[in-house]
Amino acid sequence: MNKELKEIIQTLFNKDTNAEILVSNRPDLCDYQYNGTFEIAKSLHQTPYDIGLKIAEELNKNEDALTKFSKIECVRPGFINFTLTDSYINECLNKMTSENKFNITLPKQEKIVIDYGGANVAKPLHVGHLRPAIVGESIKRLLKYMNQEVISDVHLGDYGLQIGQVIYGLKQENILSNEITLDILSTLYPKISSLCKEDASIKEICANITKELQDGHVEYQEYFKKILEISKEDIKRMYDYLGASFDLWLGESDSYAFVPEVTKSLEREGLLKISEGAKVVEVAEETDKIEIPPLIFQKSNGAYLYGTTDLATLWQRQKDYQPDKVLYVADSRQNLHFTQVFRVAKKIEETKNIDCEFLGLGTINGGDGKPFKTRAGNTPRLEELFKETKEIFLNNESHNTEYEKDDLKKIVSSIIKFADLQNTREKEYIFDIEKFSKTTGKTGPYILYTYVRTKKIIKNKESLVDNLSKTIYNVHDRSLRLKILELDEILNYAFKTRMPSVIANYLYEICVLVNAFYENNHINNLEDNDKKRDWITLLSLTLDIIKDLLDILVMEIPSKM
Numbered sequence: 001m002n003k004e005l006k007e008i009i010q011t012l013f014n015k016d017t018n019a020e021i022l023v024s025n026r027p028d029l030c031d032y033q034y035n036g037t038f039e040i041a042k043s044l045h046q047t048p049y050d051i052g053l054k055i056a057e058e059l060n061k062n063e064d065a066l067t068k069f070s071k072i073e074c075v076r077p078g079f080i081n082f083t084l085t086d087s088y089i090n091e092c093l094n095k096m097t098s099e100n101k102f103n104i105t106l107p108k109q110e111k112i113v114i115d116y117g118g119a120n121v122a123k124p125l126h127v128g129h130l131r132p133a134i135v136g137e138s139i140k141r142l143l144k145y146m147n148q149e150v151i152s153d154v155h156l157g158d159y160g161l162q163i164g165q166v167i168y169g170l171k172q173e174n175i176l177s178n179e180i181t182l183d184i185l186s187t188l189y190p191k192i193s194s195l196c197k198e199d200a201s202i203k204e205i206c207a208n209i210t211k212e213l214q215d216g217h218v219e220y221q222e223y224f225k226k227i228l229e230i231s232k233e234d235i236k237r238m239y240d241y242l243g244a245s246f247d248l249w250l251g252e253s254d255s256y257a258f259v260p261e262v263t264k265s266l267e268r269e270g271l272l273k274i275s276e277g278a279k280v281v282e283v284a285e286e287t288d289k290i291e292i293p294p295l296i297f298q299k300s301n302g303a304y305l306y307g308t309t310d311l312a313t314l315w316q317r318q319k320d321y322q323p324d325k326v327l328y329v330a331d332s333r334q335n336l337h338f339t340q341v342f343r344v345a346k347k348i349e350e351t352k353n354i355d356c357e358f359l360g361l362g363t364i365n366g367g368d369g370k371p372f373k374t375r376a377g378n379t380p381r382l383e384e385l386f387k388e389t390k391e392i393f394l395n396n397e398s399h400n401t402e403y404e405k406d407d408l409k410k411i412v413s414s415i416i417k418f419a420d421l422q423n424t425r426e427k428e429y430i431f432d433i434e435k436f437s438k439t440t441g442k443t444g445p446y447i448l449y450t451y452v453r454t455k456k457i458i459k460n461k462e463s464l465v466d467n468l469s470k471t472i473y474n475v476h477d478r479s480l481r482l483k484i485l486e487l488d489e490i491l492n493y494a495f496k497t498r499m500p501s502v503i504a505n506y507l508y509e510i511c512v513l514v515n516a517f518y519e520n521n522h523i524n525n526l527e528d529n530d531k532k533r534d535w536i537t538l539l540s541l542t543l544d545i546i547k548d549l550l551d552i553l554v555m556e557i558p559s560k561m
Contacts, residue, residue: 001065002019005019005055006019011058017040023486033082034080035078037051037079059072068084069088087470089478093481097467113153113321113326114136115330116133116244116330117129117155117246118157119154119157121156121158121162122227123231124381127431130416132329135329136152137243137245138552139359139500141551142552151247152245154250155250155313157252158228159210159256165192166223167220177225177226181230241382242417243554252313256304256312259304259312266347271347280296306337310341325354328359334358334360335358339358362427364429367430386412386416389437392433392437393445396438404559411448413556415443418555419444422505425499425500425501439561446511447507451543452558454518454543458540468537473521474521480513480516486506503552
């Protein structure tokens with residue numbers, strides 16, 4: 001209807017405006033609403049109400065509009081209210097039932113590489129790794145659902161200073177490469193990291209070890225291979241728990257073969273400059289509102305940094321996959337880094353046509369508003385967070401201890417995931433395990449409970465019909481049907497903005513309406529078979545939608561709640 005509205009406004013007022021009919025925030029008055037009359041009225045020095053009356057009059061002459069809306073009226077001070085006909089609502093729902101992916105509008109297909117996860121090897125995953133894994137996985141699933149060709153890469157941090165620090169510690173304690181264990185790595189890294197903060201000379205030694213490793217030092221390469229093998233196994237175990245999977249398990253080290261080619265291209269374009277012995281690329285632009293320093297391509301000691309390996313990785317991705325877009329899901333505090341990398345990439349002939357997007361993430365905070373800590377006061381490892389969440393959920397209700405192991409894992413995982421995904425990704429949020437573990441309110445368990453409960457209600461699949469009738473029976477029935485009609489807009493907006501939170505919040509709203517529907521419409525005791533068949537068909541469609549959205553949000557459904 002937006003197209004017809006736009007044409008009417010153009011004809012009446014000679015205004016080329018982006019006419020958009022929105023879902024009403026007053027469902028007791030109407031289903032949809034247009035409020036662009038205020039902007040038009042201001043430019044024409046008329047009242048919004050007068051503008052709205054003229055638009056509504058023309059809309060009421062439109063045959064297509066009259067088949068869709070039972071009422072189109074302008075109300076003071078100038079809103080145009082739209083109320084859908086019951087028959088049109090059900091016509092749309094029937095299309096959703098019969099068509100693939102609920103008849104949603106799918107965007108043009110592109111080839112997209114998504115870079116998320118980004119764990120550093122040689123040290124255990126902690127709560128800071130949670131968001132990149134969960135949000136990244138959800139965005140990947142959304143992209144695939146929206147018909148995109150997607151390649152996911154974990155892009156491990158495996159060639160940075162932490163490797164040099166761990167190798168230094170192993171040599172100090174005379175531990176051979178074949179003697180390395182996960183426990184050794186877990187205790188050694190924080191120990192040497194603290195030493196480096198206290199003693200600059202030790203940090204310099206570790207930096208030199210990292211440089212020699214990058215140059216192919218045989219002994220250090222032996223250590224590196226073993227460290228990588230053990231770390232990858234543990235990282236995969238943690239990501240498996242979260243449901244995050246990757247097509248590529250590459251790291252910084254895999255990009256080093258492409259650094260010489262990137263270097264040649266930068267030299268050919270005359271982009272590499274010498275600054276205090278280091279090679280840098282200027283990236284500042286006249287329109288910058290803050291200072292954007294040069295990207296350091298190579299340190300004065302010859303070592304390469306993250307900017308170098310990110311450029312080499314982008315080069316590699318272009319060579320191997322020719323992507324239309326590359327998405328990076330990482331901490332928002334890396335915004336400057338990616339601004340530098342993207343600007344350099346645009347200066348290189350081989351990578352200038354890749355559309356790169358940085359999808360920043362806010363931090364996870366505790367109740368004090370500071371980065372989340374465990375009860376012991378430290379930054380928790382992911383495994384500790386899983387255990388603490390499980391413990392709190394089990395203590396919430398006595399019957400929670402009765403769940404099968406697999407169901408309990410799915411529920412605890414949903415607590416963590418939904419707690420994260422319901423928040424806008426760029427914003428920090430407070431992780432309240434007690435609150436998010438409850439089966440009421442805006443929580444993962446509440447969503448799963450709604451699905452499992454509703455599935456029991458409609459177990460009589462024989463009552464399903466191919467098409468809903470033209471009837472809507474009451475306000476709770478109508479509210480649910482209208483919410484389902486928002487699916488297309490929700491999925492496309494989430495896709496466009498790369499925001500799983502849009503889906504999470506919509507999913508919660510649907511579940512609230514499903515529960516209200518159930519409380520007010522007792523299906524199993526109905527004697528009216530036509531109404532019963534309609535409602536079972538409606539709930540079946542709703543469950544199919546919830547199931548798909550749960551999968552996009554990386555949430556598994558337990559057998560019971």
